[in-house]
Amino acid sequence: xxxxxxxxxxxxxxxxxxxxxxxxxxxxxxxxxxxxxxxxxxxxxxxxxxxxxxxxxxxxxxxxxxxxxxxxxxxxxxxxxxxxxxxxxxxxxxxxxxxxxxxxxxxxxxxx
Amino acid sequence: xxxxxxxxxxxxxxxxxxxxxxxxxxxxxxxxxxxxxxxxxxxxxxxxxxxxxxxxxxxxxxxxxxxxxxxxxxxxxxxxxxxxxxxxxxxxxxxxxxxxxxxxxxxxxxxxxx
Numbered sequence: 001x002x003x004x005x006x007x008x009x010x011x012x013x014x015x016x017x018x019x020x021x022x023x024x025x026x027x028x029x030x031x032x033x034x035x036x037x038x039x040x041x042x043x044x045x046x047x048x049x050x051x052x053x054x055x056x057x058x059x060x061x062x063x064x065x066x067x068x069x070x071x072x073x074x075x076x077x078x079x080x081x082x083x084x085x086x087x088x089x090x091x092x093x094x095x096x097x098x099x100x101x102x103x104x105x106x107x108x109x110x111x112x
Numbered sequence: 113x114x115x116x117x118x119x120x121x122x123x124x125x126x127x128x129x130x131x132x133x134x135x136x137x138x139x140x141x142x143x144x145x146x147x148x149x150x151x152x153x154x155x156x157x158x159x160x161x162x163x164x165x166x167x168x169x170x171x172x173x174x175x176x177x178x179x180x181x182x183x184x185x186x187x188x189x190x191x192x193x194x195x196x197x198x199x200x201x202x203x204x205x206x207x208x209x210x211x212x213x214x215x216x217x218x219x220x221x222x223x224x225x226x
Contacts, residue, residue, distance in 0.1 A: 032213060043116075043202050043217025044155070087154065101171075102147070102155035 004088045009107040018075045020106050022088030025069050033064060033071045036087045038105070044087060048073070075108075083110045115139065116218035118203050123223045125197075133188045133221045135203035142208040144186035145215065148172060149200045158201075161186055162208060190223065197225045 005023040012018045024033070032051050036044035048055055050062040050071070061074040075082060085105040116137040125131045135144065143162045147155040157170030161180040175194025180186055186205075190197045200222050204215040 034213060036215075041200070041220065041222070043204065043220055044215075045217070046214040049213055101157075104152075104154045 003101075004090055004103050006086075006088050006103060006106045008104065009109070011109050011111060012078055013111050014079055015077050018078050018082070018108060018110075020073045020075075020086055020088075020108065021070055022073070022090075023070045024088070024090045027068050027090050031068075031090050033062065033068075034089045034091075035060070035062065035073045036089065036102075038085045038087065044102075047086075078108075078110045080110050080112060082108065084108060116203060116205055116216055118201075118218035118221050121219065121221060123221055125223070125225050127225055128192045129225075130192055131190050131197075131223065131225075133190065133201055133203075133223070135186045135188065135218060136184055137186075137203075137205045137216075137218075138184060139205060139216060140183070141205035141216070142183070143206050144180070145204040145206075146170075146176070146178065146186070146188045147202045147204065149202060149220075155202060158188065190225075197223060199223060 032049055034049040035047040037047050038044040048057055048060045048062045050064055052064050055062045063072045085107050087102050087105040119134045145160040146158040148158055149155050156172050158172055158176050159167055159170050159178040161167035164180055164183050167178050167180050175191055177189045200220050202220045203218040206215045
């Protein structure tokens with residue numbers, strides 16, 4: 001499974017756009033990139049997944065450059081409730097039976 | 113409501129005792145997983161199961177055991193052989209076909225062993 005590297009922590013203010021970048025230099029051809037959000041004492045929650053270019057849903061966007069060696073999770077206009085840990089996962093869920101490797105994630109703190 | 117349930121939310125045990133954590137899902141998911149999370153750290157995979165009556169060790173299986181006798185259930189036993197059992201335990205499940213990669217997590221069980 002490809003190893004991922006994320007910043008340990010980030011601070012932001014309400015209303016700002018937050019971009020969290022994940023490096024995955026060893027990403028394989030069949031690997032997808034998935035982001036999860038976790039609040040304290042809760043299970044992670046799926047945010048978004050992508051393979052290449054850009055993916056957008058109601059809560060976030062995921063930007064993946066052509067070489068796919070990194071990806072950026074973009075959270076528009078964050079609020080205090082977006083304070084959480086964000087995990088980037090890379091893997092081919094089918095061949096690895098969903099054996100995902102969660103790193104330590106990025107702790108995002110949104111300030112008023 | 114469909115989802116994953118874990119019970120109990122908090123569990124206290126004395127050192128040397130085995131303890132079983134429950135995980136049940138009614139999502140008709142094929143695969144189920146157990147993770148351990150220590151304070152300030154990410155999730156580490158203990159065991160996972162793709163189908164009934166089959167399961168595989170994850171990255172930190174020592175001191176743990178599981179069973180998968182029913183599709184809906186994947187209980188985890190923390191044995192006395194686990195040296196540092198106090199942690200937050202998370203169960204997850206997902207489909208294993210099509211392009212469904214999302215893992216659905218339960219609320220977790222916080223185990224304290226003294």
